[in-house]
Every structure is written in C-alpha cells, then in structure tokens.
Amino acid sequence: MPASQRTHRTRSVIRFISALALATGLVGGKPALALDEVHLQTDWIPSGEHAMFYGGWSKGIFAEQGIDITVTRGYGSGDTVTKLAGGAFEFGVADIGAVMAARAKTGLPVKTIHTLYTHSPHSLFVLESSGITDFKGLEGKRIGITPGNSHKLYFPKVAEKAGTDPSKIVWVNTDGASMAPLLIQKKLDAAPFYSIHQFYQNKAAQSAGEKIVVLPFEKVGFAIYAASIVASDAMIAENPDLVRRFLEGVQNSYRWARDNPEEACRLHVERIPEVAFDDCMGSLAATLTFVFNEHEQATGFGRYDDERLAFTWEAVAEAQGIDPAWDPGQAIDTSLVPTP
Structure with missing residues (x-):
C-alpha cells in the first residue's frame, strides 16, 4: 500500500477512535462533548x-x-x-x-x-422493440409526463441540440406511478426518468419480454x-x-x-x-x-x-x-x- 494511502487510513482510524471517545465520554477519564x-x-x-x-x-x-x-x-x-x-x-x-x-x-x-x-441524469426511456434510437425518432410519438416535470421544461433545449422538432411531440399527462407500466404496455412511446433508475425499471420490462433503452439528455450536449x-x-x-x-x-x-x-x-x-x-x-x-x-x-x-x-x-x-x-x-x- 502506498505511504499516502497508509497515512490517510491511519488518520481516518484515529479520527474514528477519537469520535467514539467523544461520544462515550472516554477522554482522559473526564466527561466529553457529544x-x-x-x-x-x-x-x-x-x-x-x-x-x-x-x-x-x-x-x-x-x-x-x-x-x-x-x-x-x-x-x-x-x-x-x-x-x-x-x-x-x-x-x-x-x-x-x-x-x-x-x-x-x-x-x-x-x-x-x-x-x-x-x-444531469435526465433522460427518456424507450423500448428497444419500438425502434427509437435517438431524439429525432420521437417526432410524432407519445411521451408521458407529470405536471411540472423538469424533463418537459428542459425538452425544448434538448430538442434544439438534437435537431428534433418539439412541436411534433405528443405529451400525455399521467401520474408517476403509472409511467413505467404504460411504457412497458406500449401505451406510451417514451417516458421521462433519471438514467440511474434504468436497472430496476428494466427488470420489470424484461419480465414482460421487453428491454429499456435510455436516451440521455447529456448525450446531445445538454450537460x-x-x-x-x-x-x-x-x-x-x-x-x-x-x-x-x-x-x-x-x-x-x-x-x-x-x-x-x-x-x-x-x-x-x-x-x-x-x-x-x-x-x-x-x-x-x-x-x-x-x-x-x-x-x-x-x-x-x-x-x-x-x-x-x-x-x-x-x-x-x-x-x-x-x-x-x-x-x-x-x-x-x-x-x-x-x-x-
């Protein structure tokens, strides 16, 4: 182990022991601050x-x-x-x-x-079976949205960078709990999620024989x-x-x-x-x-x-x-x- 790592670990151990001593009042046998x-x-x-x-x-x-x-x-x-x-x-x-x-x-x-x-992990989830592979492919498609959702607020900027016509998007109002099921049932073509949630949403999709594909906003320069x-x-x-x-x-x-x-x-x-x-x-x-x-x-x-x-x-x-x-x-x- 490099000396710098040993030093950092030693300091961490000392801090932790000191913190425990403070918490339990074991400092020189005298009451200590919590x-x-x-x-x-x-x-x-x-x-x-x-x-x-x-x-x-x-x-x-x-x-x-x-x-x-x-x-x-x-x-x-x-x-x-x-x-x-x-x-x-x-x-x-x-x-x-x-x-x-x-x-x-x-x-x-x-x-x-x-x-x-x-x-930002802002993204849209689509099904692989939909054939949608980029934001341009969303034109004429149904995207689920909840009131005030920042995905929709940011979408015009994303569309501008992606060369997508935002006026051709069909926004479908729904509640958050219904978003993933509606996507998997193909009642929506895309749904707004943070990309960090792909893993467990994809588990539900796989149980229905589908696979979720992520379209990250960041990939078109919306960083x-x-x-x-x-x-x-x-x-x-x-x-x-x-x-x-x-x-x-x-x-x-x-x-x-x-x-x-x-x-x-x-x-x-x-x-x-x-x-x-x-x-x-x-x-x-x-x-x-x-x-x-x-x-x-x-x-x-x-x-x-x-x-x-x-x-x-x-x-x-x-x-x-x-x-x-x-x-x-x-x-x-x-x-x-x-x-x-």
Whole structure:
C-alpha cells in the first residue's frame, strides 16, 4: 500500500477512535462533548443512489468527523430546499436548478455548497422493440409526463441540440406511478426518468419480454449540474467548521461507496429493507458515473466549472421563465469544500 494511502487510513482510524471517545465520554477519564447532531434530508426515495449516505451512516464515516448523523428521505428538491430554509434540518440533497430558481425568484437563503452530479441524469426511456434510437425518432410519438416535470421544461433545449422538432411531440399527462407500466404496455412511446433508475425499471420490462433503452439528455450536449449538497446561509456563516466536517464526511462516504459498493449496498439495505440488493447495486453503479468522471477530475470533487454553471443557469432560467441576467453565483458557495 502506498505511504499516502497508509497515512490517510491511519488518520481516518484515529479520527474514528477519537469520535467514539467523544461520544462515550472516554477522554482522559473526564466527561466529553457529544458528537454534533446533524439531520440530512435527501432529495427523493432512498434507492441505491443514496447508498453512500445510509451506508456511510452505518459505517461510522460521519462519526469520524465528530458528527452523529440522521438521514431521511426527501420529497423532491423543491421540498428539501424549502424545508431547509425553514430550519427543519441542517443539510440537504437537492438539484442545483431548484436552488438557483428559489434564490432567484424569492431570495430563499439556501445555497449549494458541494456539487455531486457533474451532469444531469435526465433522460427518456424507450423500448428497444419500438425502434427509437435517438431524439429525432420521437417526432410524432407519445411521451408521458407529470405536471411540472423538469424533463418537459428542459425538452425544448434538448430538442434544439438534437435537431428534433418539439412541436411534433405528443405529451400525455399521467401520474408517476403509472409511467413505467404504460411504457412497458406500449401505451406510451417514451417516458421521462433519471438514467440511474434504468436497472430496476428494466427488470420489470424484461419480465414482460421487453428491454429499456435510455436516451440521455447529456448525450446531445445538454450537460447541466444536478444533485448537490445544500445548506442555509446561516449555517455557512455561523458554523463553517461543522460544514467543513460534514463535507469531509460526504466525500469520504462517496469514495468509500465507490471502492466498496457491495458493502455500501449491504448496509443500505439493512436500513432500507424495501430496496432489493441488486437494485441498490445497479443504481449505485450508475449514480457514481455522474460523480466520478473526467469533469470531476478537472474541477475537483465538489467544485464547479464556470462555463457549465452558466449553461445550467441558462437552461433553468429559460425553462422557468426567470431573468437570465441574474447571477447564478449567488446560489453556490464551495469555499468550504475540503481541499485534497
């Protein structure tokens, strides 16, 4: 093992033992301060895309940073951002687009403090048997949609890049729970999903003798930032040490899940038994491609590129009818992201 890795592991062990000592009061035989209690709300249901958080919680990775963490599911990025601003919890996972829009529209005092997905997993699922292989093939076809779904809001921009005529798309309103069944039953030609959910949706398709093909928005050049860690302005200003330690825990959890996916999913499923182990593994593997990649290597984990941030805001502003002249830098502060 390289010396740098041994040093990092030794430091991690020391931090973990120290955290346990603090938690149990075993410091020089004297009472010690308890760990900082932190509540993290994610952006959605706890599938494998969140295994690094739930698994990292069980593994004690956040305890290494002096943090007693609790992780709960979210109900959409907008809900997470709104509740965070109201003080319901300390940190959240939310799409940076929701953070930008809320800040630009109402001045909501919440910021992205660490990017996660370097590009968005927005995509459309089609059946292989449909013969649709690209966005041009969607003209004249039926695409399912739910009210306010960002896939439809972003689609004109995607269509522009793909050379598709958006006026030739037939949008079919439905509820989220019916989307996949209607696609598999061929009552829809395409359905909006995050590509990280292909694995378990494809299991249902295979049981019906079908196979799902993914049309990622990113493949036609629609590369925008997506999931991120968020905090309130007050938390950033008043407790920067906790923010730094929390982000250290986030980064360590992601790297641990990348290097130990089976353990991460085993621990995740222990906490969330309704998630099947193979579904967790499939979703986690797909998720990590949006986190660790060439863009992340160029910018640094958790940081951002000015050009991509500007395009992200351009897409969000156009989709939601917000003044594009607003400065998106007002919605992001990565100054407390750990330095490698």
